[in-house]
Amino acid sequence: MAANTDGKVDDTAYKAEVAQAFDRAATHYDRMGVEFFTPMGRRLVERAAPRSGDRVLDVGCGRGAALFPAASMAGPTGSVLGIDIAPAMVEEARREAERLGAAQVELRVMDGERPQLPPRSFDLVLGSYSLIFLPDAPTALARYARLLADGGRIAFTSPVFTDDTFPFLPPVFTELIPRSLLANLPAEWQPEALQRRFNSWLGQATDLRRTMEKAGFTDVEVVDEPVELVAVSGEAWVDWSHTQGMRLLWTHLPEQESARLRERLITALDAMRDGDGPLTISTPVRYVIATVRR
Ligand SMILES: C[S@@+](CC[C@H](N)C(=O)[O-])C[C@H]1O[C@@H](n2cnc3c(N)ncnc32)[C@H](O)[C@@H]1O
Structure with missing residues (x-):
């Protein structure tokens, strides 16, 4: 990974790494016996209520976790x-649009920043859950404001960041993933x-x-509400x-540490299940909605 002289990851290299990670994840994304992004996207659209x-x-x-619910409300x-x-990701969403016959949906590969x-x-x-990946989201937000008609709105989600966990994960993982492992990153x-x-x-509603x-x-x-x-x-x-x-974290853990963490998580998470039933983890999500008025 390319880093600047000040030790920061270069924005272009960072975006390439993010794109590559999601390209590799696309086929199984939110389709692996776990539901999280899909209910969150649905809830975001419910809150934003497109006309x-x-x-x-x-x-x-x-x-398309938010895109398809939005398409059905926009009609x-x-x-x-x-x-x-x-x-x-765009290819998977395009296939889904074709499958649904959603003629009002268009998909393009583009840097959202x-x-x-x-x-x-x-x-x-x-x-x-996408603005968090932008190296300069505050500047991107001003660009989105310009893309909106007067009275237009923005609606997005993010994790509720906390200091005591791996920041993308709910508090239940604080004990399960020792902070010492982060030293591998x-x-x-x-x-x-x-x-x-x-x-x-x-991080803080006032800064936001x-x-x-x-x-x-x-x-x-700004509303924080858990997704199950x-x-x-x-x-x-x-x-x-x-x-x-x-x-x-997984990509940077030595093999042995990775295997040990995998075992520990599986055992602890299975113990939280009700028999053979599914595992439910209440995950805090931040919903932000705002309007442009000129
Ligand atoms: C956690 S996923 C969320 C996807 C979708 N919104 C959902 O709720 O399922 C984050 C998405 O942001 C995309 N992304 C990250 N950086 C981006 C950028 N600079 N421009 C456009 N998309 C970006 C990733 O490729 C990925 O598909």
Whole structure:
């Protein structure tokens, strides 16, 4: 991984790594006996409530967890454009649009940080668990404000970041994943370093509101609400964790440590199941909605 002289990961190299990680994950993304992104995307759209005929942009659309619920609410007179930096994600979403016969859906490979799209051409910008991957999200937010028509809205989700866990994971993992394991990550990929560099604006609701207002939004609503992550087994959760943020940790762990952590997680998570029933992990999610008024 390319790093600048100040030890930071170069933005272009970082984006290439993110795109590659999601390209590799695309086939199994949220389809491995774990449901998390799908219910979160659905809930985000429920909260944002696009109107019939709305023009919607979904930034970092992935396989369409928010995009398809938005398409059904915008209806045949609306339009939904999904953009993502990972071509394999876009391909999966395109296949799903064809399967559903969703003619109002368009998909393009595009860097969501710098969308090349006409000003004031959308009524709603969505971003479910995607803005956190942008190296400069506050600047991107100002670009989204310009893409929105007057009275247009943005709605996105993010993790509720905490200091005591691997930042993408709910508190239940605090004990299960010892912080000492994080020492295996290169300094620039340490959760705190990434959080400080990319997501510090999201940590506190007051910073978040200030950032949104500076970007041109008003009426900023911040609500934290858990998503019930459901996994068919501990093993399903561990396999799934290789397809999202925790992949970073897995790829940097020595083989033995990785095998030990896998065993420990599977045993502890299976113990949380009700017999053969699924495992449910209440995962805090932050929902942000704001409006553009000129
Ligand atoms: C955690 S996934 C969420 C996907 C989808 N919104 C969902 O809820 O299932 C994050 C997505 O953001 C995309 N992404 C990351 N950086 C991006 C960028 N700079 N531009 C566009 N998409 C990006 C990834 O490729 C991935 O599909």
